[in-house]
Amino acid sequence: MNVDLHTHTRPASDCSHISLREYIAWCVEHGVEAVALTNHGDVSDNRTLEPALAAEGVLLIHGVEISTLFGDFVVFSPDMDFLSTFAAVQAAPRAGDIPQDAALVWVHPAAGGGRSGSAYYPGLDRMVAGVIDAVEVFNGNWLGERYVTGAEQIAAQLGAARTGGSDAHETGRLMACYTELPDPVRSTADVVVALQQRRTIPHRPEAPRKRRFGLF
Ligand SMILES: [Zn+2]
Ligand SMILES: [Zn+2]
16 A cells, blocks of 8 residues: 655644645545654644544554654654654654654655754764664655665665655645555554564655657
């Protein structure tokens, strides 16, 4: 199943232009089976949207994004009370902070921390090696070559799973990048296991076709 593993709604993410009503409407219109909501240190929209989306047959995957001195991370867990302990800007989690039923994704690693203002530097990988399950190699806002190549290198170095997510703050950007997960995906727990087992395939939009010289 193809799932966008990185999205933002308002009011929980004040930087997002996607209202809860628009989020639901987009999912229904596009036949979305599952989508991950990963607001900045705030799971209140997850709590509101889960039943509303379920009524439309859409599974909401629970995550929260945190910004740290090492960069931005998305924590996935089926335990909403655990997720609600995270803040938009905070210290980087250490090994031992993340329970067995949760997974940590280092999002847009080469782009640095969105809210912490931290920059990526080589060697950072070692600081987070013990705690990372996955690296977001395709982020809808950071598809430049250096960000993708940088993220791919980090993922390879860490032996981490690779993910894709739109990081959408507008409905038009939803599913710009996404992650292929092994079926079935019935819950957030299934996504956590897929990340832990490195059974994810990241996708980004196909590059625009290069014109073949002479044909046009
Ligand atoms: Zn971010
Ligand atoms: Zn984000």
